[in-house]
Amino acid sequence: MSTLSKLSRRRFLELTGVSATGLLLGAAVSPASRAMDVLATATGERLNLFVSLRADGAVEIVAHRSEMGTGIRTSLPQVVADEMEADWSRVRVIQALGDAAYGSQNTDGSRSVRNFYATMRQMGAAARRMLEQAAADTWRAPLAECRARNHEVHHADGRRLGFGELAARAAALPLPGLDDLPLKGREDFRYIGRNVPIVDLHDMTTGNTTYGIDVALPDMVYASIERTPHLGGRIAAYDAAAARKVAGVLDVVELQGPEGPPAFNNVEGLAVIASNTWSAIKGREALAVQWRPSPHSDHDSAAYLDALQARVSGGPGRVARERGDVERALGDADQVLEASYRTPYLAHAPMEPPATLARVDGGRCEVWACTQNPQATQAAVASALGVDKAAVTVHVTLLGGGFGRKSKPDFSVEAARLAAHVGRPVQLTWTREDDVRHDYYHACSAMYFRGALDGDGRATAWLARQATPAIGATFDPAVTRLEDGWLSQTFGSVPFATPNLRIESHEAPAHVRIGWLRSVYNIPFAFGVCSFVDELAHAAGRDPAQYWQEMIGDDRHLDFAPEGFEFSNYGRAIAEYPYDTGRMKAVLRQLVANIPWGETLPEGQGWGLAVTRSFLSYVAVASKVRVDGDTLVVEELHGVIDAGTVVNPDRVHAQLEGGMVFGLSLALNGEITFADGAARQSNFHDYPVARLNQVPRVIRTHIVDSEALPAGVGEPGVPPTAPSIANAVFAATGQRIRELPLARHFDV
Amino acid sequence: MKLKINGRTHEVDAEPDMPLLWVLRDLLGLKGTKFGCGKALCGACTVHFNGSATRSCQLPVSAAAEGEVVTIEGLSADGNHPVQVAWRARNVPQCGYCQSGQIMAASALLARNANPGDDEIDAAMSGNICRCGTYPRIRAALRDAARATSEARAGEGEA
Ligand code: FES
Ligand code: FES
Numbered sequence: 001m002s003t004l005s006k007l008s009r010r011r012f013l014e015l016t017g018v019s020a021t022g023l024l025l026g027a028a029v030s031p032a033s034r035a036m037d038v039l040a041t042a043t044g045e046r047l048n049l050f051v052s053l054r055a056d057g058a059v060e061i062v063a064h065r066s067e068m069g070t071g072i073r074t075s076l077p078q079v080v081a082d083e084m085e086a087d088w089s090r091v092r093v094i095q096a097l098g099d100a101a102y103g104s105q106n107t108d109g110s111r112s113v114r115n116f117y118a119t120m121r122q123m124g125a126a127a128r129r130m131l132e133q134a135a136a137d138t139w140r141a142p143l144a145e146c147r148a149r150n151h152e153v154h155h156a157d158g159r160r161l162g163f164g165e166l167a168a169r170a171a172a173l174p175l176p177g178l179d180d181l182p183l184k185g186r187e188d189f190r191y192i193g194r195n196v197p198i199v200d201l202h203d204m205t206t207g208n209t210t211y212g213i214d215v216a217l218p219d220m221v222y223a224s225i226e227r228t229p230h231l232g233g234r235i236a237a238y239d240a241a242a243a244r245k246v247a248g249v250l251d252v253v254e255l256q257g258p259e260g261p262p263a264f265n266n267v268e269g270l271a272v273i274a275s276n277t278w279s280a281i282k283g284r285e286a287l288a289v290q291w292r293p294s295p296h297s298d299h300d301s302a303a304y305l306d307a308l309q310a311r312v313s314g315g316p317g318r319v320a321r322e323r324g325d326v327e328r329a330l331g332d333a334d335q336v337l338e339a340s341y342r343t344p345y346l347a348h349a350p351m352e353p354p355a356t357l358a359r360v361d362g363g364r365c366e367v368w369a370c371t372q373n374p375q376a377t378q379a380a381v382a383s384a385l386g387v388d389k390a391a392v393t394v395h396v397t398l399l400g401g402g403f404g405r406k407s408k409p410d411f412s413v414e415a416a417r418l419a420a421h422v423g424r425p426v427q428l429t430w431t432r433e434d435d436v437r438h439d440y441y442h443a444c445s446a447m448y449f450r451g452a453l454d455g456d457g458r459a460t461a462w463l464a465r466q467a468t469p470a471i472g473a474t475f476d477p478a479v480t481r482l483e484d485g486w487l488s489q490t491f492g493s494v495p496f497a498t499p500n501l502r503i504e505s506h507e508a509p510a511h512v513r514i515g516w517l518r519s520v521y522n523i524p525f526a527f528g529v530c531s532f533v534d535e536l537a538h539a540a541g542r543d544p545a546q547y548w549q550e551m552i553g554d555d556r557h558l559d560f561a562p563e564g565f566e567f568s569n570y571g572r573a574i575a576e577y578p579y580d581t582g583r584m585k586a587v588l589r590q591l592v593a594n595i596p597w598g599e600t601l602p603e604g605q606g607w608g609l610a611v612t613r614s615f616l617s618y619v620a621v622a623s624k625v626r627v628d629g630d631t632l633v634v635e636e637l638h639g640v641i642d643a644g645t646v647v648n649p650d651r652v653h654a655q656l657e658g659g660m661v662f663g664l665s666l667a668l669n670g671e672i673t674f675a676d677g678a679a680r681q682s683n684f685h686d687y688p689v690a691r692l693n694q695v696p697r698v699i700r701t702h703i704v705d706s707e708a709l710p711a712g713v714g715e716p717g718v719p720p721t722a723p724s725i726a727n728a729v730f731a732a733t734g735q736r737i738r739e740l741p742l743a744r745h746f747d748v
Numbered sequence: 749m750k751l752k753i754n755g756r757t758h759e760v761d762a763e764p765d766m767p768l769l770w771v772l773r774d775l776l777g778l779k780g781t782k783f784g785c786g787k788a789l790c791g792a793c794t795v796h797f798n799g800s801a802t803r804s805c806q807l808p809v810s811a812a813a814e815g816e817v818v819t820i821e822g823l824s825a826d827g828n829h830p831v832q833v834a835w836r837a838r839n840v841p842q843c844g845y846c847q848s849g850q851i852m853a854a855s856a857l858l859a860r861n862a863n864p865g866d867d868e869i870d871a872a873m874s875g876n877i878c879r880c881g882t883y884p885r886i887r888a889a890l891r892d893a894a895r896a897t898s899e900a901r902a903g904e905g906e907a
Contacts, residue, residue, distance in 0.1 A: 067843075068843050069841075069842030069843030069844070069880045070842070071842075195839075197836070197839055198839070198841070200841070200844060201836050201839065201841065202827060202836065203844075204841040204844030204847050205827060205832045205835045205836055205840075205841065205847060205851060206780070206820065206821070206823075206827040206832065207779070207780020207781070207819065207820030207821050207848045208780065208821075209780075209844055210779070211782075211845060213779075213782070213783060214773075214779040216777065216779075222774065247763050248763070276762075276766070276770055276774040276775065277770050277773070277774055277783075278763075278766045278767060278770040278774070279763075279766075281786075349879060350843075350845075350879055351782075351784055351790070351792060351843065351845040351846045351877065351878070351879045351880070352782070352784070352843070352845045353783075353784075398843070398844065398845075399843060400782070400843050400844070400845025400846075401843045401845060401879045401880055402843075403879075429783065431786060432784065432785040432786060432787070432789075432790075650839055654839065654842055654882070654885075655842075657881060657882075657884055657885070658842055658880045658881035658882065659881070660881070661881025661883060661884075662879075662881055665881075683785055683786075683787050683789055684785050684787075684789035684790055684877060685787070685789055689877055689879055690881065690883070691874045691875075691877060692869070692870055692873045692874045692876070692883050692886065692887070693870040693871075693874040695881075695883040695884070697866060697887070699883075699884040
């Protein structure tokens with residue numbers, strides 16, 4: 001059910017921070033879905049998205065989602081422009097402020113297009129209808145004879161009026177109901193499905209961009225913060241005088257950490273305020289802070305993972321999903337395989353570290369931030385300052401990468417608190433060391449699998465257990481285990497037709513801030529699941545690609561309910577977005593068709609593959625590797641994605657390329673370890689991320705042509721990549737990699 | 749202290765050990781040059797110093813004063829350096845944050861080697877991290893730019 005409401009110009013101004021004249025449309029639709037993540041903001045989400053049209057014909061379209069590299073500032077307005085019949089060259093994109101009126105602006109979970117595609121089309125169609133009506137009124141002609149086409153309305157007899165000429169008249173019209181608005185047919189799409197270059201392309205190649213780190217105000221000062229190395233630490237002692245002696249240093253400010261769970265609060269720290277970033281960083285080095293211990297200050301990640309590993313291989317955990325009788329099938333099996341896998345903590349390391357400018361003035365606060373979630377920023381800053389949300393304005397800059405890190409507003413809370421204290425605008429820039437040492441880390445994981453094969457090599461039982469710290473623990477320390485919601489990410493939702501199956505979850509209390517990173521729990525779980533399928537295939541003496549098809553079984557829509565599993569399906573109804581094994585098998589077949597799968601390779605070379613469904617998309621990835629002594633080289637990466645309807649194919653290719661490179665990066669090098677509660681890595685020398693020379697010279701991507709509902713694109717390329725590489729290593733060498741990263745086993 | 753940046757002379761008042769990066773960004777408001785690591789590990793801060801790709805986070809302003817600095821803002825008058833053109837034709841940027849550094853590194857490479865091979869590209873560009881993973885397109889765009897540069901030079905030779 002949708003309704004359109006007219007927005008006052010003043011309200012438009014409030015929502016975007018720019019003035020507009022002419023036709024203003026606001027679309028309000030009921031909540032698209034229950035958000036699956038712990039961030040879910042207000043229930044009963046409303047979406048308010050805006051089109052304005054100036055008398056000179058310029059169209060302004062509001063982008064309410066954050067641009068962190070997916071191209072979303074282009075793709076969603078591209079949809080509006082298409083349905084509106086606007087000429088793209090006359091469209092300007094305006095970035096929305098953070099405001100609950102838009103519904104969720106939380107740009108994560110790969111859901112911008114899937115949650116807003118329909119709404120954007122309706123918004124565009126509504127604008128088109130009003131312009132056609134305005135022309136009909138002008139000409140005193142029936143509406144049916146007036147058609148909008150490329151920024152003009154044409155009459156059947158050849159008369160035409162430009163959009164700009166119709167702006168005032170259209171703006172005075174009542175708004176049409178959304179539900180009976182005709183939408184364009186696929187064959188009439190002008191921009192949807194086309195490679196429209198991103199609106200920021202020219203600026204990004206000329207340095208004319210503004211990220212969070214770049215915002216400047218005349219009177220501002222710069223801050224850098226020394227934070228507790230272990231979760232929950234408190235300041236014991238420091239040398240403020242030494243810091244103040246550093247040229248350019250203006251002040252040293254204590255920032256108290258939260259009493260309760262970390263949530264979105266700042267961690268305890270000492271800020272150095274200075275006249276430039278460099279002085280602030282140098283001032284920090286002089287502070288010589290000492291920290292009080294906390295219950296987490298003896299966290300040791302190696303011992304922790306050992307303990308989790310012992311737990312999962314030691315016995316049953318809570319049963320999340322069950323079918324048949326796994327124990328009996330294991331007892332009757334011809335062959336039983338068991339294997340333990342583990343994956344480390346990871347840090348996001350977006351190229352632009354967290355950065356914010358905050359100004360607090362007369363009870364009002366204004367923040368400019370590279371945030372994926374401006375409303376969470378608004379709420380967290382308001383709560384930290386003890387003011388009403390309405391008193392906090394959040395401007396969303398470009399994001400120099402996000403990957404989930406910039407969904408957390410802790411860094412804006414820091415800047416706002418400092419600005420309130422100092423009485424001047426404060427630009428806060430995290431150093432890379434801050435970023436790596438104070439992340440909301442991607443969870444480490446220990447997994448254990450047992451599989452049964454019959455005499456023909458068919459899998460008859462699948463038993464899987466994991467122990468993985470929960471994101472929920474960041475908000476509530478009582479959350480010590482993954483439940484079905486997060487297990488829905490690959491581990492619990494395996495599509496296998498094996499007659500007997502059991503999925504279990506073990507305790508794993510958290511000792512660091514756990515967050516979500518590009519594709520979240522699919523990362524460890526795809527590695528475990530897709531590796532173990534490969535193990536079964538080899539144990540059965542079968543071709544892995546063929547074995548995958550058989551493991552998945554018939555084309556069907558999966559129903560998890562009879563097996564006691566509450567499948568979250570990324571927040572969407574299973575009827576709307578079924579788990580379709582046919583589509584999963586099809587991407588795998590397409591992948592195999594795209595590569596010389598099965599070719600005979602020289603010693604030390606091999607192909608591996610993996611397939612996952614994540615964020616409602618189906619992705620299969622194949623890797624070709626060469627192992628030469630201790631050296632591992634990934635020579636090729638191939639990906640196939642079925643993401644349903646795609647708006648901007650070039651950006652989908654780019655996300656799949658980037659997702660696979662991200663997956664390659666974590667597979668080869670990604671590892672954060674902790675000793676004495678503190679992250680032992682600090683910058684790109686000890687937390688390496690993929691560089692050009694590690695990236696295969698052959699990377700190919702393939703988008704399955706589909707008219708299905710749009711699914712996710714930003715994340716799904718990541719999960720299958722690491723297991724495809726590990727499986728290729730096995731094919732090349734016979735060595736099974738059960739622990740990431742590969743740098744633990746090879747020179748990469 | 750006098751600095752020559754993008755063909756103009758700027759007077760700055762900075763501690764001599766302050767890296768050029770922060771002088772550009774905080775004192776001169778030239779924000780196109782980015783911070784990514786501060787340790788010569790990522791290339792986000794790459795500028796041309798006397799024509800060579802240089803990590804401005806490691807170049808003290810006192811040393812920078814002895815030469816000529818070109819930043820992304822000064823690479824071309826109209827944004828049409830062959831590398832910039834090639835980058836746009838291939839839609840290289842995702843988040844865009846690393847791209848100033850990538851473009852400065854690539855343009856410095858082409859200035860000294862108009863037709864680099866794959867290994868030379870890897871060697872020259874592996875100091876520049878792109879966390880978004882635009883590497884395949886960086887490679888492709890760099891080859892396009894090299895072709896355009898060579899053709900332009902050949903054209904000049906004939907003229
Ligand atoms: S900021 Fe200079 S190399 Fe990373
Ligand atoms: S485009 Fe985002 S880091 Fe390179």
